[in-house]
Amino acid sequence: MKTYVLTVFTKTGEKLLDESFTAENNDEAKKIGEARLAEEGLSEHTHRCVSPEAKMILFHR
Incomplete structure (x- = not known):
């Protein structure tokens, strides 16, 4: 399992969410991240959402 980090910001740069979670791979992490965003x-x-190798696997601006 790898540890991924999901971060959400306001337009002014304030963090609304900053949490880590584990997943088997980038595809699973993307699904988990999208589900977490929808929940909140x-x-x-x-x-x-960033992988342990610092690869951005999920991004929205």
Whole structure:
């Protein structure tokens, strides 16, 4: 399992969500990240999900 980081920001740069979670691979992490954003109602805010190798696997601006 790898640890991924999901971060969500307001337009002014304030962090609304900053959490880590584990997943088997990037595809699974993307699904988990998208589900978490939907749960919190944050899908339309600026967000990113980064892999342990610092690869951005999910991004919205």
